[in-house]
Amino acid sequence: MLKTIKTKIITTYSLVIIAFISTLLLTTFLNERNRVLELELVKSAEISTMHAEILSQEFSQYIAMLKMLSDNPLIRQGNKQSINAQLNRLMEVGDGDFINAIYIDQNLILTDSKGNTNKVTHPSFIQGEQWVGKEHNITVPVLSKFEKEPVIIVAVPIWNDQKAWAGTIAVAVPLNVLNEKLSAIKLTKGSYAWLADSNRTVVSHPNKDFIMTVQLSTENSESYPGFGDIVKQTKVQDNGYGHYEDASIDESKIVTFSKIKNLPDWTLFVTTKESEIFHNIYEILYNVLITALILMVVFLLLIIKLSNKITSPLRQLTKEVKAFVKSDHNNVKVIDSKDEIGQLSKAFYDTIKTIQTHTTFLEEMVDQRTQEVSEKNIILKEQNNKLEKIASQDPLTKLYNRRAFNTLVDKETSRAKKNKRPVSLVVLDIDHFKEVNDQFGHEIGDDVLCSLANELTSDNDNIVCRWGGEEFVILIPDVEPDTAYSYMETLRQQISKTEFPPIKRLTFSAGIATIRLNESFKKCFQRADKAMYEAKAAGRNQVIWG
Ligand SMILES: Nc1nc2c(ncn2[C@@H]2O[C@H](COP(=O)(O)OP(=O)(O)OP(=O)(O)O)[C@@H](O)[C@H]2O)c(=O)[nH]1
Structure with missing residues (x-):
């Protein structure tokens, strides 16, 4: 297969280059992979913490608004007219974040901004002594009698002059508001943010089917191997990260999480596809590969040129020696070069000259010997004939014996x-x-x-x-x-x-x-x-x- 020097040089060069490029790409990939993963984890952890903070501040604002109203003397006195006006005002300043604003009096009679009145029975509405030591209460998503979708109730207590509980003022934040706020978070490509409440129920997610249906488990499921360990971490850490596999799309993902201050035990997750993280590395590798291939081709052309330069005098020498052997030429041309090939060609020339001298001498000797042999053969033949005749003749009469x-x-x-x-x-x-x-x-x-x-x-x-x-x-x-x-x-x-x-x-x-x-x-x-x-x-x- 590797018959000529040229193929040997080119094959060796190609193998060396392939080994070099493979090593280069592999080393780059391994080094960059860990570095990029680390950077991405830090960035993602920072993003999730920052957005948990922003979300927390949103709820702080809701609480501050409600707090201001709860301090309003007219509301503290239970002035219906003023309460209705303030509930409507609350809806206005909520700027679409609230689906309803609610007032509940001491007798648990609820009035909302839509004009509904009702006796409160839902256990998420805390009352009386339950408010002691609490400045606000935020529920997990609940289904209210007046709303079609689950809502988060953000409530603050109203205290009378005797520092006794006189009622509650609250707003209902629909889940889609959370979704909007999370989807507004600017994340890297292939990342998305989502939220789980204190019951570990998914309350916000780009995939609507997960909302209020998926309950996070500490067990590692077949669909998401590794995710159970991340859930376990959320129970003991405020921030963290982990890897898991999304078996449905056969994709590795990394997740960072952060707890939200005003939403006790709620967790904000940021999930990122690993392929997106490594996208940049693949781009770098691709560029390195293209550059390496271009260089390889350039060097290959140079190598071919160089090997031609080395092997063409050898081929010429071989051709001349073959022609000499076939007797087409009676001489070998000396290659005019001081290098090894020139020396080799000179050595061939000298050898051929010596062979020619010996051949001429041998030919002359053979001619001479042939001449001698043929002369002797003639004599021998004559003598044989004589002998033959003698052997077949009667010596006296010369007749046949x-x-x-x-x-x-x-x-x-x-x-x-x-x-x-x-x-x-x-x-x-x-x-x-x-x-x-x-x-x-x-x-x-x-x-x-x-x-x-x-x-x-x-x-x-x-x-x-x-x-x-x-x-x-x-x-x-x-x-x-x-x-x-x-x-x-x-x-x-x-x-x-x-x-x-x-x-x-x-x-x-x-x-x-x-x-x-x-x-x-x-x-x-x-x-x-x-x-x-x-x-x-x-x-x-x-x-x-x-
Ligand atoms: N000079 C000579 N005589 C020979 C030679 N060979 C045989 N003879 C002779 O020939 C003779 C033959 O004699 P025989 O056999 O008796 O026969 P013949 O005398 O010819 O008688 P018939 O044959 O009966 O007629 C002998 O005397 C032999 O010596 C030879 O080479 N030279």
Whole structure:
């Protein structure tokens, strides 16, 4: 895979850069994550405390308004007309925060700004001795007889001149006022504020379905794992924070909480999605990643350029060496550089020069040796031919000897068989040759044998062999039996008339046989040999069929 230096450099570079960017991003993420989370928690805690304070001040204002009225002499005296006027005035200065203004007299008869009158029975309206030591009372949301929605009753007592409870003056604050006030709180994106009363009932929340229906529990539920622990904290701390999971949207959230001074045991929560908190980090990481990628590409281009600069002379050198090996070039160009590649190319050049010198020397040596070998081969061939001839020749008559004849017979008989042509065999023996030797001596006998051999080989197509002593065998191929016989008969007559000085007359007896279908040479020879003996027995100087 990583075959070339270039791919090795680029792969190594890419891996190093990827490892570097990953480490950079991871380190940035881990460092920034904790720092941002800490900052966000501090900020969120401050925001929730501040808004708890603002909400508390709202209620302080309501209490201050009610307090002013409760000190009004006419109201203290229970002046109906004045009370009605003040209740209406209260509604006006409430600027929409109140849904109703209420007066309750000593007999618990309630009069409101809408003109309703009623006997109070609701336990949230405290009376008489219950007011001792209390300057005001704020209820949890209650359902009043005159309102459609739950209201928070903010009430202050009216004391008579004898410092005895003379009645109560109160305003009903609808829950949606709380919602409006909370939603007016400026929070970071993905954050929202909400409120739980002293019974841990959610009384204000961006999700309307939660209002007056959700009761906070100290148990960790499956829907909000971790939230129970935060609720537990609210019981013992005025401020705090914690994490929980919103399983319904699979989102981690952080929550800071603060108690509200004028609303005993009410808690203001600020919830923030973790993804929003880390949004900035992701943005930083994204920017780092983009910058890193751009730099990576720029450096990659530089690396490619650099590796090309390094590897192109190497490729050129490789090409030249390959061409030299293939004999396309008879030289390698030296790369004009002082660096390692230049040195390598010079080393190649020197090596090739040395190889060329050695090659030339070797080629010359091989030529010389080849010449010598071929000369010796010629001599050897001649000598082989001579040896071959000697090995296959009768030394006296130069005719084929038995060994060579047997080989030739095999060849001729197979050829004849293949071509379906006849082959005849003649066994020939000189008559009374002993007498020649005895009379003229052995040397003359030898001369006569040679002269006869010459006569026998007058027909080139025949294969003539000196079988031994004064006995000859002739193979007559490709000739019909009668023709072979006639040839032998003519030869016999001719020889019987020829002089072989110093002897006057020489005759021979011969047996002739044509090789039969599927007959072996041996069998045929026996027939011819037998016929030759018959010729001898019949008086010699004749040719007889075997
Ligand atoms: N000079 C000479 N004589 C040879 C050679 N080989 C065999 N002889 C002689 O040939 C003679 C053969 O004699 P025999 O076998 O009695 O036969 P023959 O005298 O020819 O009588 P027939 O064959 O019966 O007609 C012997 O005297 C051998 O010594 C040779 O190479 N040179």
